[in-house]
Amino acid sequence: MHELLLAGFGGQGVMLMGKILAYAGMKEEKQVMFIPSYGSEMRGGTANCSVILSEEEIDAPVVSKPTVLVAMNTPSFDKFESSVKENGIIILNSSLITKETTRENVKIVKVPASDIAKGLGNERIINMVLLGTLIAVTNCVKVGSIMASLKEILPPHRHNLLPLNQKAIEDAMSLVK
Amino acid sequence: MTTKVLMKGSEAIAEAAILSGCRYFFGYPITPQNEIPEYLAKHLPKVGGTFLQAESEISAIYMVLGGAAAGARVMTSSSSPGISLKQEGISYMAGAETPCVIVNIMRGGPGLGAIQGAQPDYWQATRGGGHGDYRLLVLAPATVQEAVDLTYQAFDLADKYRNPVMILGDGILAQIMEPVELPEANNQLPDKAWAVGKNENRPRNIVSSSYPKVDELEKVSIRLHERYAQIKKNEVRWDSYLTDDAEYVIASYGSAARIAKAAIKMARAEGIKVGLIRPISVWPFPTEPFQNIVPQTKFFLSFEMCTGQMIDDVRLAIGNERPVYHYGRLGGVIPLPEELLAKIKELVKEAK
Numbered sequence: 001m002h003e004l005l006l007a008g009f010g011g012q013g014v015m016l017m018g019k020i021l022a023y024a025g026m027k028e029e030k031q032v033m034f035i036p037s038y039g040s041e042m043r044g045g046t047a048n049c050s051v052i053l054s055e056e057e058i059d060a061p062v063v064s065k066p067t068v069l070v071a072m073n074t075p076s077f078d079k080f081e082s083s084v085k086e087n088g089i090i091i092l093n094s095s096l097i098t099k100e101t102t103r104e105n106v107k108i109v110k111v112p113a114s115d116i117a118k119g120l121g122n123e124r125i126i127n128m129v130l131l132g133t134l135i136a137v138t139n140c141v142k143v144g145s146i147m148a149s150l151k152e153i154l155p156p157h158r159h160n161l162l163p164l165n166q167k168a169i170e171d172a173m174s175l176v177k
Numbered sequence: 178m179t180t181k182v183l184m185k186g187s188e189a190i191a192e193a194a195i196l197s198g199c200r201y202f203f204g205y206p207i208t209p210q211n212e213i214p215e216y217l218a219k220h221l222p223k224v225g226g227t228f229l230q231a232e233s234e235i236s237a238i239y240m241v242l243g244g245a246a247a248g249a250r251v252m253t254s255s256s257s258p259g260i261s262l263k264q265e266g267i268s269y270m271a272g273a274e275t276p277c278v279i280v281n282i283m284r285g286g287p288g289l290g291a292i293q294g295a296q297p298d299y300w301q302a303t304r305g306g307g308h309g310d311y312r313l314l315v316l317a318p319a320t321v322q323e324a325v326d327l328t329y330q331a332f333d334l335a336d337k338y339r340n341p342v343m344i345l346g347d348g349i350l351a352q353i354m355e356p357v358e359l360p361e362a363n364n365q366l367p368d369k370a371w372a373v374g375k376n377e378n379r380p381r382n383i384v385s386s387s388y389p390k391v392d393e394l395e396k397v398s399i400r401l402h403e404r405y406a407q408i409k410k411n412e413v414r415w416d417s418y419l420t421d422d423a424e425y426v427i428a429s430y431g432s433a434a435r436i437a438k439a440a441i442k443m444a445r446a447e448g449i450k451v452g453l454i455r456p457i458s459v460w461p462f463p464t465e466p467f468q469n470i471v472p473q474t475k476f477f478l479s480f481e482m483c484t485g486q487m488i489d490d491v492r493l494a495i496g497n498e499r500p501v502y503h504y505g506r507l508g509g510v511i512p513l514p515e516e517l518l519a520k521i522k523e524l525v526k527e528a529k
Binding site for chain 2: 006019022032033059061062064
């Protein structure tokens with residue numbers, strides 16, 4: 001079972017990333033649950049969501065010890081670093097997060113996601129870069145399911161962005177391998 | 178194969194209402210259930226329905242009464258403080274025998290409270306809620322799929338018993354997304370000969386909760402309570418998990434029951450024989466499954482996201498036969514399976 005915690009600041013595409021993962025899992029006939037963080041949030045504040053992907057029925061609608069944390073900025077890394085399950089994975093956006101982890105029993109995957117996104121000509125694609133890293137590191141869903149889900153979730157007038165999204169995901173995946 | 182769609186709990190409730198033939202929604206916005214009115218504002222007009230945001234909750238519930246009196250399938254939704262404001266109108270609807278569906282996505286209380294998941298309105302929901310000794314049929318879904326199924330059925334039940342039906346959820350259920358299978362659209366709505374509206378071929382219908390003559394009102398009250406007895410007989414719904422060999426039984430409903438299930442799996446892995454009885458209808462309360470399991474059970478543990486309200490119904494069901502304990506977190510703090518597991522272990526140790 002994958003219990004993913006995705007965190008960043010508002011506007012980095014955290015929620016979309018979570019929804020795509022849940023959609024993709026559903027397409028693969030997995031049990032899935034998408035849990036947005038919900039509270040009195042501020043514009044520009046931190047945003048996070050959790051996604052559970054499982055072969056079995058999902059019970060508790062809460063992720064307290066994620067198997068994977070994707071941290072898009074330093075406040076998210078600070079807030080959730082300690083919550084990651086033992087032998088879990090932290091994927092961090094090393095363009096923005098420069099500090100080292102204090103955890104010894106987790107795997108750290110550093111991705112200069114903001115720089116990769118800039119290199120692709122669109123900084124808003126940072127979530128797709130990290131999504132590519134996530135699926136390459138965990139194999140939680142297939143890239144084909146991600147692309148099929150993206151096509152369904154994005155409104156038709158945004159479909160011109162599909163090739164860019166795909167490139168961001170694939171570039172990030174090739175960096176892992 | 179039926180195709181599954183990924184839906185947020187609140188949106189799934191709204192879609193299920195439309196599929197069940199609901200064409201009128203009157204409400205006033207409040208988190209964490211705003212996706213219900215938002216969805217209906219967008220989708221009701223497409224099926225010839227009406228979404229109307231009233232100037233207040235009180236206004237909204239009386240619009241619901243009006244629509245129901247005219248024979249329409251009508252719904253409102255709100256969260257705890259808004260449901261409190263609606264209580265007078267809900268009592269009037271119970272008295273006027275008008276069917277409707279009311280969704281309460283509970284928040285932590287009292288007062289304005291906090292919008293995260295909580296279950297502090299159990300007493301209000303299961304004891305009528307407003308004045309006047311009436312009952313609502315109250316259904317408490319635990320998953321988004323169950324929210325769809327129960328909302329879809331709720332309109333039929335409301336019409337069948339001419340009584341308001343409540344869907345009792347919380348901020349977790351309303352906000353999570355899960356895959357669901359949607360039912361077919363219901364195009365066969367029941368005939369309502371009692372409703373008001375233009376019809377020159379019958380005597381005038383009156384839909385009202387005003388009965389100034391006491392002997393007449395007593396007759397109405399008896400009729401209502403005979404109907405509640407029918408509901409108690411026909412509409413008890415519950416689910417159980419690993420109760421066959423259970424020595425300890427958790428009582429839990431809605432989102433909390435899912436957390437309980439996770440804790441039970443952990444406890445079972447450690448050899449503790451614990452099971453779950455999950456009321457799906459919290460009124461009528463499933464007393465029988467609790468009574469039937471008493472002989473094998475050492476204690477009951479009511480796990481609720483409040484200070485303990487359903488625990489009363491568990492105690493009413495089993496009397497003084499066994500101890501009934503409570504565990505829960507308050508104010509919108511979501512209890513973790515690990516916490517419940519620790520409580521189970523502590524109680525098991527004490528019981529030995």
